[in-house]
Amino acid sequence: DTGVSQDPRHKITKRGQNVTFRCDPISEHNRLYWYRQTLGQGPEFLTYFQNEAQLEKSRLLSDRFSAERPKGSFSTLEIQRTEQGDSAMYLCASSPGTGETEAFFGQGTRLTVV
Amino acid sequence: AQTVTQSQPEMSVQEAETVTLSCTYDTSESNYYLFWYKQPPSRQMILVIRQEAYKQQNATENRFSVNFQKAAKSFSLKISDSQLGDTAMYFCAFMKPQGGSEKLVFGKGTKLTVNP
Numbered sequence: 001d002t003g004v005s006q007d008p009r010h011k012i013t014k015r016g017q018n019v020t021f022r023c024d025p026i027s028e029h030n031r032l033y034w035y036r037q038t039l040g041q042g043p044e045f046l047t048y049f050q051n052e053a054q055l056e057k058s059r060l061l062s063d064r065f066s067a068e069r070p071k072g073s074f075s076t077l078e079i080q081r082t083e084q085g086d087s088a089m090y091l092c093a094s095s096p097g098t099g100e101t102e103a104f105f106g107q108g109t110r111l112t113v114v
Numbered sequence: 115a116q117t118v119t120q121s122q123p124e125m126s127v128q129e130a131e132t133v134t135l136s137c138t139y140d141t142s143e144s145n146y147y148l149f150w151y152k153q154p155p156s157r158q159m160i161l162v163i164r165q166e167a168y169k170q171q172n173a174t175e176n177r178f179s180v181n182f183q184k185a186a187k188s189f190s191l192k193i194s195d196s197q198l199g200d201t202a203m204y205f206c207a208f209m210k211p212q213g214g215s216e217k218l219v220f221g222k223g224t225k226l227t228v229n230p
Contacts, residue, residue: 004158033217042118042205042220043159056215091159095216101147101209103218105159 002026004106006092012112013082020078021109025094032075033103034067035091036060043091049075082113116141116208120221127196128229134181135191135224137206143167146210148182148189149218153203162204165189196228 005024013019025032030051035043046065048056051072061067064082069075079086089110093103117140127133139148150162165173165182172180177197181190193200203225207218 031216033215035218040123040222042120042207042222043218045215045217045219048215048217056217093159093218101149101164101211101216102161105151107156107158 004092004094004104006090006106006109008109009107010110010112012114015084015113016081018078018080019082019111020076021090021092021111023075023077023092023094023106025074025092026104028096029094029104030072030097031095032069033093033095034075034077035093037089037091037108038087046077046090079111082111084113087111087113116143116146116210116219118206118208118219118221120206120224122224123222124225124227126227126229127193129196129198131196132192132194133196133226135193135204135206135226137189137191137221139187139189139206139208141187141208141210143210146208148180149207149209150178150180150189150191151205151207151220152200153205153223154199155202159205163191193226198228198230200226201228202226 007022032049034046037043049069064080089108091108092106095103146167148165153159177194203223206221
């Protein structure tokens with residue numbers, strides 16, 4: 001399968017714990033995005049990478065959130081000291097680059113903070 | 115900042131019939147893209163159709179077509195000959211191209227149910 005892959009698919013954690021999600025984009029896609037989707041809402045942009053450089057972060061991305069894309073391939077999103085309000089679906093998407101407008105999405109990681 | 119509004123939280127249609135989903139947006143940009151994405155239950159979001167703002171002709175992809183009214187900032191999706199597999203959440207999205215992240219700004223979505 002050459003689509004966008006996210007791991008894990010589901011994560012249940014206790015409030016205050018740290019969690020890390022992984023995204024493997026489509027090979028050769030330069031652009032990688034993280035979005036958050038809460039119940040009844042559309043996805044909201046969190047952050048964007050062009051290769052290994054994190055070029056844009058939403059104000060939604062508090063200092064408890066950090067994202068990396070160390071070699072310009074896979075990316076990780078870490079949430080420290082999770083709160084119940086962090087419960088959401090975290091979506092990763094990738095696209096080839098400027099001029100190619102279609103974003104390809106993974107199936108997401110559903111986080112539940114109890 | 116751009117905003118996207120989908121005023122129909124839920125809709126239903128009988129199989130083989132036609133349904134139209136509404137979307138309005140707000141922007142001061144003149145060049146942009148609009149999209150409809152489909153999110154089936156427990157599956158990833160996929161692109162249904164896209165429209166470039168500078169193109170006057172409405173985009174069409176098989177049973178899916180759009181009615182793009184740039185002056186009214188309206189971008190509706192028409193699904194003809196609805197099929198059971200069309201049951202999904204549908205999201206309208208806006209993107210400003212070139213020189214930035216080209217991130218998507220989504221509406222809240224419309225849950226479409228196709229009934230047999």
